[in-house]
Amino acid sequence: MNILVTGGAGFMGSSFVRYLIKKKLVDKVINLDLLTYAGNLDNLRDVKDSSRYKFIKGDIKDKRLLADIITEFDVKRIVNFAAETHVDNSIKSPQIFLETNILGTAALLDIATEFDIRFHQVSTDEVFGALDEDDPPFHEKSLYDPRSPYSASKAAGDHLAKSYFNTYGTKITISNSSNNYGPYQFPEKIIPLFITNLMQDKKVPVYGDGLYIRDWLFVEDHTRAIWRILVKGEIGQSYCIGAGNEMTNLELTKKILDLLDKDESYIEYVQDRKGHDRRYATDTTKIQKEIKWKSEIKFDEGIRKTVEWYKANKWWWRKLK
Ligand SMILES: NC(=O)c1ccc[n+]([C@@H]2O[C@H](COP(=O)([O-])OP(=O)(O)OC[C@H]3O[C@@H](n4cnc5c(N)ncnc54)[C@H](O)[C@@H]3O)[C@@H](O)[C@H]2O)c1
Incomplete structure (x- = not known):
């Protein structure tokens, strides 16, 4: 079977490729x-010469172009x-x-429809909006309530995908x-901003009070989830993916400071992001039950591996900063 992966030169797409x-x-x-x-394309240096790999810009x-491919x-x-x-x-x-997240997704959906090809849309829990500290996590039936232009554009992509399923x-x-x-x-x-700043002996900018809560998932766990959905997922369904690693940005920052032997004087509180969502978290019951996927990498292990990787691969990130 041949598969078209779009955005495969980015962070999560390259992990999947x-x-x-x-x-x-x-x-x-x-x-x-x-x-x-x-x-x-440096993200794919390990596989670029494989006979199983083809890059198209x-x-x-x-x-x-999509139809030709x-x-x-x-x-x-x-x-x-x-x-x-x-x-x-x-x-x-x-x-x-x-343009990219809405019209691009629509173009892919048109092609998937025309050629009768299975299509997976990689989206975000940010489409559901923001949670308060004691709210239950988002799940597949949560109402969409995007609050940034990014999450609104991803929500539109999801809505289009569902509408193509229902309509065509x-x-x-x-x-x-x-x-x-x-x-x-x-x-x-x-995470990479803070690691690389500290490696360059620079401060790390923490938005607002630093008490925004995120659930951190190691990218290789996400990659396995997407493959499981492609193989076992039910057509027309959506699946929430998460790791149960909720923490505030300040807690996250302190873990990174520790791993890089830096103290809290490296924290610089900066003006908050506009419309900053307080908390995101996902309930992964459905994907665990129906597809038998759950995250495997504990946060402390994943963040240690990540810091080690940025230390060993300065050549990769130095040209990007
Ligand atoms: N990073 C996260 O934590 C996260 C969480 C949940 C969902 N997502 C979703 O996962 C996907 C991948 O995220 P990421 O962090 O790897 O992104 P990224 O920014 O690292 O990579 C995006 C890739 O898409 C490519 N791209 C952009 N516009 C394009 C276009 N018009 N045509 C073809 N390629 C184009 C870019 O060149 C890049 O390689 C996105 O859809 C994102 O919304 C990300």
């Missing part, structure tokens, strides 16, 4: 990526990781988020994951 190839799970992976500032909105490679599955992903950028300039019978699945971390994450996101 490496996994498929190293485990020999498919005959060929076609990685379609526009190589925006977040796309990086292009835009997910380009339906002619599907035909030429006899693609049977599409997994869409391609997106604009940084919330702060979406607050400054929403337009590109609407398109074979879709959706996943809504909590925050991922791990190797190859672009150093604009909090």
Whole structure:
């Protein structure tokens, strides 16, 4: 079976591509990526010479290109990781988020419908909005209540996928994951930003009071979840993915400071993000029961591995900062 992975040069997409190839799970992976500032072919250096791998530079909105790829490679599955992903950028300039995350997803859905191909939409728990400290976690039936241009654009992608399933019978699945971390994450996101700042003896900027709560999932756990959904997931369904590792940004920061032998004088409190969501968390009962997936990497192990990776791979991130 041949699979089209979009956004495979990004953080989570490249983890998925490496996994498929190293485990020999498919005959060929076609990685379609526009190589925006977040796309990086260095993420695929381990697999780039594999006969199972093919890279194509292009835009997910380009339906002619998509149709050519599907035909030429006899693609049977599409997994869409391609997106604009940084919330702060979406607050400054929403337009590109609407184009890629909404129109791009729509183009992929059109092609999946036309060629009758199974399509998986990689989405986020941020589509559900924000939780208070004592609210139960988000689940698959939670109401959508996006609060940033990023999460609104991802919510629109999810709605389109569900509407194509209902209207045309398109074979879709959706996943809504909590925050991922791990190797190859672009150093604009909090964990790699903080690790690399501290390695350069710079301070780490903590938004507001630092008490925003996130659930941190190691990227390789996410990768396994997506593969399980492709193999075992029910068409038309969505699945929440999370790790049960809720912590405040301040707790997270202190763990990173510890691992890099730095003290709290390296914390710099900065002006809060506009519309900052207080807490995200997901209930993973459905994916655990129906698909037999659960996260395996404990946070302390994952963050240690991540810090080690950034220490051993300065060549990778130095050119990105
Ligand atoms: N990072 C997280 O914690 C997280 C959590 C839940 C869901 N997600 C979702 O997972 C997916 C991957 O996130 P990530 O953190 O790996 O993102 P990323 O920013 O690291 O990578 C995105 C990739 O998409 C590519 N891309 C952007 N626009 C494109 C276009 N028009 N055509 C083709 N390729 C394009 C970029 O070049 C890049 O390689 C996204 O859909 C994101 O919304 C991310």
